[in-house]
Amino acid sequence: MKFKKTPESLVKDPGLDETIKNLTPERIVQVVNRVLTKENSARLQAYLDTCVHCGLCADACHTYVSRDKDPLFAPVSKVRQTLWELVRRKGNVDGEFIRNAARIAFTECGVCRRCSMYCPFGIDMAYLLLIVRRICSLLGVVPVYLQDTTNSHSVTSNQMWVQQDEWIDTLQWQEEEAQAELSTVRIPLEKEGADVMYSVIAPEPKILAQLLGNMAIIFKAAGEDWTMPATDGWDNSNMAMYSGDFEIMGRVERLHWETAARLKVKKIIMGECGHAFRGAVYDGPRWLSWQYPPIPMIHAIEYYYDLISSGRIKIKQKYQEHVTIQDPCNTVRGRGLGDKLRYIVDALCEKFTDVDPKQEHNYCCAAGGGVINCGPPWKRSRMLSNRVKAEQLGKTGADVIITPCHNCHSGIEDIIGFYNLGMHVKFINEILVECMEKPEESEG
Amino acid sequence: MAQSAEVDFSPGKAQLVDLAALKSRFARIDEWVASPDGNSIAAPVKTEEGRFTICVNDQTWPDSFDLLWMLRYTPAGKLMALVQSDFEWTVAVDGKPWENTFEYVWQPRWSRDGEIIAALCKKDNEYGVVIEDKPWENRFKAVRDFALSEDGKRAAVTVQTDSLGEADVPGFFEGVWSLAVDGQLWDKKYINTWSPIFNADGSKVAAQIRTDICEYSISVDGADWTERYGCVWEPIFKGTNGTVIAPIRHGKNWTLAEDGRPIWSGEYNQLWRHSFSPDGSKLAAIVSPEFGRWTIAVDDKPWKRRFKDMVLEPTFSPDSKRVAAPVKSDGRWNIAVDGEVSGQGWDQIWDPVFTPDGAHVLAKAKQDKGFLVVCDGKPVRTNLSLCWDPIVSPDGQHVMLRYVEDEKYVREVVPIEELAR
Numbered sequence: 001m002k003f004k005k006t007p008e009s010l011v012k013d014p015g016l017d018e019t020i021k022n023l024t025p026e027r028i029v030q031v032v033n034r035v036l037t038k039e040n041s042a043r044l045q046a047y048l049d050t051c052v053h054c055g056l057c058a059d060a061c062h063t064y065v066s067r068d069k070d071p072l073f074a075p076v077s078k079v080r081q082t083l084w085e086l087v088r089r090k091g092n093v094d095g096e097f098i099r100n101a102a103r104i105a106f107t108e109c110g111v112c113r114r115c116s117m118y119c120p121f122g123i124d125m126a127y128l129l130l131i132v133r134r135i136c137s138l139l140g141v142v143p144v145y146l147q148d149t150t151n152s153h154s155v156t157s158n159q160m161w162v163q164q165d166e167w168i169d170t171l172q173w174q175e176e177e178a179q180a181e182l183s184t185v186r187i188p189l190e191k192e193g194a195d196v197m198y199s200v201i202a203p204e205p206k207i208l209a210q211l212l213g214n215m216a217i218i219f220k221a222a223g224e225d226w227t228m229p230a231t232d233g234w235d236n237s238n239m240a241m242y243s244g245d246f247e248i249m250g251r252v253e254r255l256h257w258e259t260a261a262r263l264k265v266k267k268i269i270m271g272e273c274g275h276a277f278r279g280a281v282y283d284g285p286r287w288l289s290w291q292y293p294p295i296p297m298i299h300a301i302e303y304y305y306d307l308i309s310s311g312r313i314k315i316k317q318k319y320q321e322h323v324t325i326q327d328p329c330n331t332v333r334g335r336g337l338g339d340k341l342r343y344i345v346d347a348l349c350e351k352f353t354d355v356d357p358k359q360e361h362n363y364c365c366a367a368g369g370g371v372i373n374c375g376p377p378w379k380r381s382r383m384l385s386n387r388v389k390a391e392q393l394g395k396t397g398a399d400v401i402i403t404p405c406h407n408c409h410s411g412i413e414d415i416i417g418f419y420n421l422g423m424h425v426k427f428i429n430e431i432l433v434e435c436m437e438k439p440e441e442s443e444g
Numbered sequence: 445m446a447q448s449a450e451v452d453f454s455p456g457k458a459q460l461v462d463l464a465a466l467k468s469r470f471a472r473i474d475e476w477v478a479s480p481d482g483n484s485i486a487a488p489v490k491t492e493e494g495r496f497t498i499c500v501n502d503q504t505w506p507d508s509f510d511l512l513w514m515l516r517y518t519p520a521g522k523l524m525a526l527v528q529s530d531f532e533w534t535v536a537v538d539g540k541p542w543e544n545t546f547e548y549v550w551q552p553r554w555s556r557d558g559e560i561i562a563a564l565c566k567k568d569n570e571y572g573v574v575i576e577d578k579p580w581e582n583r584f585k586a587v588r589d590f591a592l593s594e595d596g597k598r599a600a601v602t603v604q605t606d607s608l609g610e611a612d613v614p615g616f617f618e619g620v621w622s623l624a625v626d627g628q629l630w631d632k633k634y635i636n637t638w639s640p641i642f643n644a645d646g647s648k649v650a651a652q653i654r655t656d657i658c659e660y661s662i663s664v665d666g667a668d669w670t671e672r673y674g675c676v677w678e679p680i681f682k683g684t685n686g687t688v689i690a691p692i693r694h695g696k697n698w699t700l701a702e703d704g705r706p707i708w709s710g711e712y713n714q715l716w717r718h719s720f721s722p723d724g725s726k727l728a729a730i731v732s733p734e735f736g737r738w739t740i741a742v743d744d745k746p747w748k749r750r751f752k753d754m755v756l757e758p759t760f761s762p763d764s765k766r767v768a769a770p771v772k773s774d775g776r777w778n779i780a781v782d783g784e785v786s787g788q789g790w791d792q793i794w795d796p797v798f799t800p801d802g803a804h805v806l807a808k809a810k811q812d813k814g815f816l817v818v819c820d821g822k823p824v825r826t827n828l829s830l831c832w833d834p835i836v837s838p839d840g841q842h843v844m845l846r847y848v849e850d851e852k853y854v855r856e857v858v859p860i861e862e863l864a865r
C-alpha cells in the first residue's frame with residue numbers, strides 16, 4: 001500500500017523526517033511485535049476482528065467532515081493506513097511508512113473518541129491510533145515539539161521546562177497580585193494536612209499566572225483549606241500519555257499522586273484542563289496498577305458547580321457578554337460533566353447560547369490529544385482539520401467561548417484567528433472571579 | 445527523633461502558649477510548627493505591610509524580612525526558614541540569616557541529626573547547592589533531584605550539563621543530564637538521571653538512569669549496571685557492603701534487583717519504596733500483587749490483606765520485628781501492622797511511630813476538620829485543632845504529645861500504658 005500524497009504529507013518536521021533515517025527493518029519489526037504481542041493483545045485483536053469497515057464512524061470525525069469528506073481522513077481509513085498494515089505485514093514496513101503513520105496518528109487524530117460513539121460495535125479508534133503512537137514513540141519517530149514536551153516531563157515532571165525556583169517564585173508573586181484584589185488571600189505552600197491540594201498544568205505558571213491568583217481568591221471566598229506543593233509533582237498534565245511514552249507517563253502520574261500523599265490531603269482539585277484529567281484519573285493510575293485514582297481528584301468544573309450550587313460562592317453580578325461553550329472531550333464525553341458545565345454558565349452569564357452538537361456529541365477542539373503540542377509545523381493542518389468547529393461556534397453568534405480546558409482554550413483561539421470569527425476565549429476561573437462576591441466585600 | 449534522649453519526658457500536661465492572644469498582635473499568622481522537644485511552637489507572622497518574621501512562643505525574631513516561608517524545626521531543634529530581603533534569598537537559622545544570598549534558595553534538607561542544613565540555590569542564573577552557608581563553587585544550567593548524606597557533609601544533585609536550544613530533541617537524546625556530587629560532575633551523561641541517594645557513610649551515590657527512549661538502569665558512582673530494563677524506580681543501598689537494590693520492570697512486571705540481578709522471585713504489577721529493617725535483616729516494599737490491589741511485601745512475601753486505594757512507605761519497629769504502613773481502602777486511611785488493621789479509619793493519617801520494643805504503634809490522624817492521635821488503632825486524643833507526630837521516650841515508657849486545643853499549644857507527656865489501655 002502506498003500513502004497518497006497530501007499537502008500534509010509534505011510538512012517538514014525533523015521529529016519525523018530525520019528520525020526515520022536511523023530506522024532499520026529489524027528494529028521496526030522488533031518494536032511492532034513487542035507492542036502488538038507483548039503490550040496489547042486481546043482488546044486489539046477484538047477490535048481488529050470486529051470492525052466491518054462500514055464507515056459509519058466517518059461523519060463523527062471533525063477532520064473528515066472539515067476536509068470535505070476526504071476518505072483519507074475517515075477514522076477507519078486512518079487505522080487502515082497505519083495499524084492494519086502494521087499487523088498485516090507483521091511490521092515489515094519501511095521508514096517512510098512509519099513517517100506517514102506518525103503523521104496520521106499524531107496530527108490527524110486527536111484521540112477524542114467521538115467516532116467510537118457512532119460505531120455500532122463501540123470500537124475505540126482512538127485506542128488503536130494510540131497503539132500506533134506507542135510504536136512510533138519506541139522508534140523515536142514523534143513530532144519534535146510533542147517529543148520536547150515529553151522530554152520536559154521526563155526531566156521536570158511538568159510540560160514546559162518550568163524550573164523549581166520559577167514555580168515557587170510564581171506562586172509567591174501571584175499571592176501578592178491576588179492580595180491587591182483581596183488583602184487576606186494566601187497561596188499556602190507545603191501545608192501538610194490541608195484538605196485540598198490544588199494542581200495545575202504548566203502553562204499556568206509559565207504564561208497564564210493570573211489563573212493561579214484567581215484560584216487563590218476563589219479558595220479564599222469558599223473558605224477552602226488548601227495547599228500547593230513547592231516540589232515537582234504540581235503539574236497534573238501529561239503529554240507523555242499522548243506521545244506514546246507510557247513509562248514517562250507513569251513516572252509523572254506517580255509523582256503527582258505521591259506528592260498529594262506526602263502533603264496528606266483528602267483530595268486534589270485540578271484546574272481547567274481536560275487531558276490532564278484523563279491522565280490523572282484513567283490512563284496514569286491504570287499503568288501504575290491503580291484501578292482508580294488513589295486520592296479523589298475533582299475537576300474544576302465539578303468544584304465550581306459545588307461552590308455555586310451549595311451557595312459557598314455567591315454571584316454578585318452576572319457576566320454581560322454573550323457566551324457559548326466548548327465541551328472538552330475528556331471531561332464531558334469522558335466524564336459526563338456537561339450538565340454541570342451548563343449549570344455554571346447559566347449561573348454566571350446573562351446570555352448563553354449552546355452549541356450544536358453539544359455535550360458528549362460536541363466536536364473536539366482539534367488541539368487536544370497532543371495535536372496542538374505537535375507545534376507550529378502542523379498548525380495549518382490542524383486548522384484545516386477543524387473548519388466544522390469554526391462553523392459550529394460561528395452559528396452561536398456568541399462573543400465569548402468558555403473553554404474549561406487549556407488545550408481547547410489555545411486550540412480555539414487559533415481557530416478564531418484562522419477563520420476570522422472575531423470571538424474571544426475565556427476560562428470559567430476568569431469569569432467567576434469577576435462575578436462572585438468576595439469575602440471582604442460581603443463583610444464590608 | 446534524634447534528640448529524644450535529651451528531652452524531658454516527665455509526665456504532665458502544660459499549656460505553653462495562648463495562640464488566641466497572638467492573633468490580635470499580627471496581621472497574618474502562617475502555619476505553626478512545634479519543636480522536637482515540645483517546648484516551643486513557631487510560625488511565620490506578618491508584622492506590618494510587607495514585613496515578615498518568626499514568632500516563637502510569644503517572642504518574635506529581631507530581624508524581619510520581605511518574605512519568609514518554609515519554616516521547619518530540624519531534628520536537632522534548629523528553627524530554619526527561607527527568607528528574602530532586598531530581592532535576595534537565603535536561609536535563616538534560629539533568627540540569623542546566612543551571609544551568602546541568592547536569587548533563589550529552596551528544598552532545604554538536613555543531616556540525620558538535624559545539625560547541618562543544606563538547600564538548592566540559584567545565583568547569576570546558575571544552579572547549585574549550599575551547605576551551612578557554603579555554596580558549591582561549581583554551578584550548573586539546571587538542577588533537580590537533591591540528596592544529602594546522612595552526616596550532612598556531602599550533597600548530590602541531578603544536573604543539566606549542556607545547554608539545549610528550543611525543542612532540541614536530538615541534543616536531549618545525546619544525554620545532557622548527569623550527577624554532581626560535592627559540585628563535581630560524574631564523567632558520564634544520560635538522557636535522564638533521577639533520585640540520587642548516598643550510602644550510610646556517604647562514600648557512594650546511586651541514581652536511576654535512562655539510556656535510551658525506553659531503556660532504564662541504575663548507576664553507582666557513574667558505573668552503570670550492565671542490565672537494562674523497561675523501567676526502574678529509586679535505588680537504595682544495602683547495609684554496609686554497599687550493594688544497591690532497586691525495583692526493575694521486566695515485560696509488564698516488577699521485582700527487586702541487587703546490583704543488576706533479581707533477588708525477589710515475586711512478579712508484581714507494581715513495586716516501590718523498599719526499605720531495610722534497622723538491623724538490615726529484612727526488606728519491605730510497597731507492592732501490587734494484583735491489578736488494583738496494594739499491600740506490603742516483607743522479604744518477597746506479601747501480606748494477605750490487600751488495600752484498594754493506596755499504601756504508603758513501610759516503617760520497621762526499632763527492634764526490626766514488626767512493619768507498619770499507612771493504608772487506604774474505600775476512602776479510609778489506617779495504619780496496618782504486620783498486615784492487620786485495627787482502627788476504624790480516618791480521612792488522613794501520618795506515618796506510624798513505634799515504641800522501641802515494637803509493642804505499640806502511634807500516629808497522628810485527621811477526621812473532618814479535627815486532628816487526633818491514635819494508639820494501636822484507638823483514638824487517644826481527638827478534636828484537636830492542630831497536632832504533630834507523637835514522640836516516644838528512648839526507654840519506651842512515655843509518649844510526648846504536642847497539639848493545639850482551645851487555641852492553646854499543649855505539651856503533654858503520658859505513660860504509654862495509659863494510652864495503650
Ligand code: SF4
Nearest residue numbers: 061109110112113115
Ligand atoms: S480525531 Fe476523534 S473522531 Fe477523528 S478519528 Fe480520531 S478519535 Fe475518531
Ligand code: SF4
Nearest residue numbers: 051052054055057119
Ligand atoms: S470502527 Fe465501527 S463504525 Fe467505524 S468502520 Fe469499523 S465497524 Fe464501522
